[in-house]
Amino acid sequence: NAGVTQTPKFQVLKTGQSMTLQCAQDMNHEYMSWYRQDPGMGLRLIHYSVGAGITDQGEVPNGYNVSRSTTEDFPLRLLSAAPSQTSVYFCASRTDRGFPRGNYGYTFGSGTRLTVV
């Protein structure tokens, strides 16, 4: 199993450009989330999904869109990039199978380092 795969690993955008960060998981996990990590602020939830076709906003959703057309894929779209979106983005997935003693913590992808200039 590859786990959670994120692409690209690095990206530089100009202010106003749009782009899509890709995320795919091959573990048949129900839940997927996008986090951003900034120095001193920890991981903040952008959007999450509890299954194909179902998404919801997290703590910092403005400027981002998501969709979940399949169980495997959960892309994050930046609509019009701003310097404040310079960050490290992590996609993660988890399952509730095996609750309450199963391993139901999130598995993370390796991240996308995004710089907006």
Next chain:
Amino acid sequence: RKEVEQDPGPFNVPEGATVAFNCTYSNSASQSFFWYRQDCRKEPKLLMSVYSSGNEDGRFTAQLNRASQYISLLIRDSKLSDSATYLCVVNPSGTYKYIFGTGTRLKVLA
């Protein structure tokens, strides 16, 4: 008050020492708790879940204190390779969201 709070550290300890971190949470109805480890410029990785009765995995012991609303992580016989940032994670009851603390940095010194 933040939903999840951790002492940022750094905790500098010699090899072989025992070190403990605490993490406090504000939602008394929280039901799931975890400790993650994050190395510099890497993704967070699940270290262990935290069960109500406490649990141990090798040199690592996790405890939950619901009355005082905190979880703890104890590392015995610290190794150089334990140097990392340790993230506390809480899942508030009734939500699908996992809330991360900002992390506690540990440096194990030779």
